[in-house]
Amino acid sequence: MNILVTLKQVANPDISPSHIQLDPAGKRIVSPFGIPPVMNGYDANALEEALRLREKHGGKVTALGLGDDTSRESLKCAIAMGADTAILINDPDLLNADSAGVGRALAAAIRKIDDFDLILCGRQASDTDGGQVLHWIAETLDLPAVSPIVRIEAVDGRHLTVHRLIEDGYQRLRVELPALLGVSSEINEPRFPTMRGTMAAGRAMIPGWKASDLGLQPFTPKVELRQLQIQLRTSKADLIEGNSAAEQGAALANKLHDLGLI
Amino acid sequence: MAGVLVFGDTVGGELTPVSLEVATAGAGLADALGESLLGALIGDDLAVATREFRGGFSSLYLVEDKHYRPYTAQAYLNAAQKVIEACSPSVVLFAHTLGTREWVPRLAAHLDTGLVMDCTVLAAEGKDLVVTKPVYGGGILGEFVVRGGPRMATVRSAVFDPSSAAVATEVVRLDVPVPAPGRVTFVDEATVAAAGGLKLKDAKIIVSGGRGLGGKDNWHFIEETAAALGAAVGCSRPVVDSGWVPSSHQVGLSGTCVTPDLYIAVGISGAVQHLAGISAAKTVIAINMDREADIFTRANYGVVGDFREVLPAFVERIKQLRS
Numbered sequence: 079m080n081i082l083v084t085l086k087q088v089a090n091p092d093i094s095p096s097h098i099q100l101d102p103a104g105k106r107i108v109s110p111f112g113i114p115p116v117m118n119g120y121d122a123n124a125l126e127e128a129l130r131l132r133e134k135h136g137g138k139v140t141a142l143g144l145g146d147d148t149s150r151e152s153l154k155c156a157i158a159m160g161a162d163t164a165i166l167i168n169d170p171d172l173l174n175a176d177s178a179g180v181g182r183a184l185a186a187a188i189r190k191i192d193d194f195d196l197i198l199c200g201r202q203a204s205d206t207d208g209g210q211v212l213h214w215i216a217e218t219l220d221l222p223a224v225s226p227i228v229r230i231e232a233v234d235g236r237h238l239t240v241h242r243l244i245e246d247g248y249q250r251l252r253v254e255l256p257a258l259l260g261v262s263s264e265i266n267e268p269r270f271p272t273m274r275g276t277m278a279a280g281r282a283m284i285p286g287w288k289a290s291d292l293g294l295q296p297f298t299p300k301v302e303l304r305q306l307q308i309q310l311r312t313s314k315a316d317l318i319e320g321n322s323a324a325e326q327g328a329a330l331a332n333k334l335h336d337l338g339l340i
Numbered sequence: 341m342a343g344v345l346v347f348g349d350t351v352g353g354e355l356t357p358v359s360l361e362v363a364t365a366g367a368g369l370a371d372a373l374g375e376s377l378l379g380a381l382i383g384d385d386l387a388v389a390t391r392e393f394r395g396g397f398s399s400l401y402l403v404e405d406k407h408y409r410p411y412t413a414q415a416y417l418n419a420a421q422k423v424i425e426a427c428s429p430s431v432v433l434f435a436h437t438l439g440t441r442e443w444v445p446r447l448a449a450h451l452d453t454g455l456v457m458d459c460t461v462l463a464a465e466g467k468d469l470v471v472t473k474p475v476y477g478g479g480i481l482g483e484f485v486v487r488g489g490p491r492m493a494t495v496r497s498a499v500f501d502p503s504s505a506a507v508a509t510e511v512v513r514l515d516v517p518v519p520a521p522g523r524v525t526f527v528d529e530a531t532v533a534a535a536g537g538l539k540l541k542d543a544k545i546i547v548s549g550g551r552g553l554g555g556k557d558n559w560h561f562i563e564e565t566a567a568a569l570g571a572a573v574g575c576s577r578p579v580v581d582s583g584w585v586p587s588s589h590q591v592g593l594s595g596t597c598v599t600p601d602l603y604i605a606v607g608i609s610g611a612v613q614h615l616a617g618i619s620a621a622k623t624v625i626a627i628n629m630d631r632e633a634d635i636f637t638r639a640n641y642g643v644v645g646d647f648r649e650v651l652p653a654f655v656e657r658i659k660q661l662r663s
């Protein structure tokens with residue numbers, strides 16, 4: 079089974095709001111000095127799942143990213159984890175594209191690669207929290223898309239049985255290949271790069287494709303970002319004191335009782 | 341194209357509370373745009389939901405058929421498209437749910453129009469739809485202009501007050517043939533019963549545990565505290581990812597947005613993605629060993645200490661106070 083994984087490089091989502099920085103225009107999140115950007119977490123889950131499927135069923139795994147030159151780092155990391163090849167779409171004209179523009183560019187690249195049974199995407203990116211790109215890819219390529227997936231239970235011939243998250247459990251769906259799945263973090267724990275993988279990543283050539291390589295027409299964005307604004311929290315909880323942790327626990331119960339909360 | 345169309349959300353035929361919140365958001369926009377407000381429901385067995393879907397809609401569109409239960413993206417997408425064709429709205433709003441996160445972006449792509457999901461503010465500027473959506477887990481607010489026709493948005497739960505306007509005077513039934521199951525077919529559904537039968541969404545009190553619990557073996561501390569308070573059990577994402585409890589307990593951006601009167605966070609650091617789910621909680625209590633943990637910037641009251649010592653004493657005192 080040949081699998082394509084879409085990878086986005088994002089500012090580390092663990093940076094607290096007091097340390098996040100924006101560019102002067104207030105339109106982009108900038109990674110603070112010393113905290114390098116990372117592979118989007120859900121995309122790492124998607125990659126891990128692709129590697130596991132390859133281990134069981136053979137085939138190859140291709141990582142596909144869209145971003146500036148620094149995004150090569152995440153694609154190298156994907157190779158270090160075990161991906162066979164990686165491709166970057168790095169056209170400056172696409173860096174400010176909305177979900178529709180990014181989805182179409184990725185779809186065009188996937189058409190150009192033209193050799194896949196399954197596309198795995200993270201359910202959303204942790205910087206924009208958008209959750210749309212995967213569906214624009216699926217629509218453009220006329221593929222079935224299911225999200226968020228917490229388990230791939232079985233592969234039989236041209237069908238997958240997957241678990242899709244619902245409010246109070248999951249539904250099992252049978253999906254015909256080729257298909258696109260949006261992956262959630264419950265599905266697996268991504269592996270670390272291996273030494274051999276890291277060496278392969280060092281040697282790997284990651285081609286950079288432009289919009290013109292993909293035959294993309296200029297597009298009018300459907301959604302325009304006006305500005306970003308950091309939300310700072312300054313308030314501080316009233317601390318319940320006591321001579322021991324146990325005393326604090328009892329004091330907390332008294333406090334809640336006094337407040338009429340319990 | 342004119343009119344603001346609001347899709348209600350139903351689960352098993354029952355209208356969910358967020359539907360009335362989206363109705364409020366829609367009414368505000370319809371007012372600002374000077375356009376009519378329309379409602380729509382897709383599902384099975386909608387008689388009760390139809391009577392409960394308040395919003396002051398001039399018309400309520402119904403697509404009702406047993407094939408809409410269980411939910412599948414393809415069927416909902418198809419039905420919604422027919423409703424949109426029938427009333428050509430300029431703006432369409434949806435509740436932000438696990439279902440709409442799947443089929444609404446596909447609908448936007450299909451209609452080739454603009455969509456922003458998980459919005460907390462919606463405004464009209466002239467004929468433009470301008471929305472605010474928390475990004476980066478909630479640490480940053482993004483303001484977006486949505487274009488296209490119709491312009492679409494999903495609305496975060498627990499942000500708008502539920503509508504108490506009248507129910508629709510006119511109900512328009514659309515007969516939409518359900519598409520033959522295509523390349524995705526439903527097999528079955530497994531639901532996980534909530535601990536103590538209490539669902540996070542409806543809970544007045546929630547006791548929530550995080551990675552700080554240290555392991556599944558310690559989870560009984562959370563369950564015992566919840567039982568003593570008659571509370572629902574919540575958790576942070578690492579707890580779900582480690583398999584200590586099922587996904588349905590997760591509070592936060594990629595879990596549930598909760599609205600309790602009292603939220604007790606134990607061993608939870610207070611990452612923005614977690615806080616995104618408790619912005620509507622009235623009183624938040626944090627129990628955490630680390631005085632510098634971000635959860636203390638959201639909590640009203642806090643205890644700096646080890647939960648293994650704090651919670652047993654807390655539970656014992658609760659039991660005394662309650663007897």
Ligand SMILES: Cc1cc2nc3c(=O)[nH]c(=O)nc-3n(C[C@H](O)[C@H](O)[C@H](O)COP(=O)(O)OP(=O)(O)OC[C@H]3O[C@@H](n4cnc5c(N)ncnc54)[C@H](O)[C@@H]3O)c2cc1C
Binds near residue numbers: 203
């Ligand atoms: C796209 C995206 C979506 C996400 N969605 C969600 C979501 O919906 N919900 C969510 O919760 N997270 C979500 N996260 C994850 C989030 O970023 C944090 O990683 C997560 O919330 C941290 O969980 P935690 O607070 O339990 O763990 P940690 O951050 O590890 O915190 C553990 C805390 O326990 C305390 N502690 C340790 N031992 C003790 C003790 N003995 N007694 C008392 N306190 C102790 C520590 O001081 C620490 O503060 C998301 C992340 C991303 C990138």
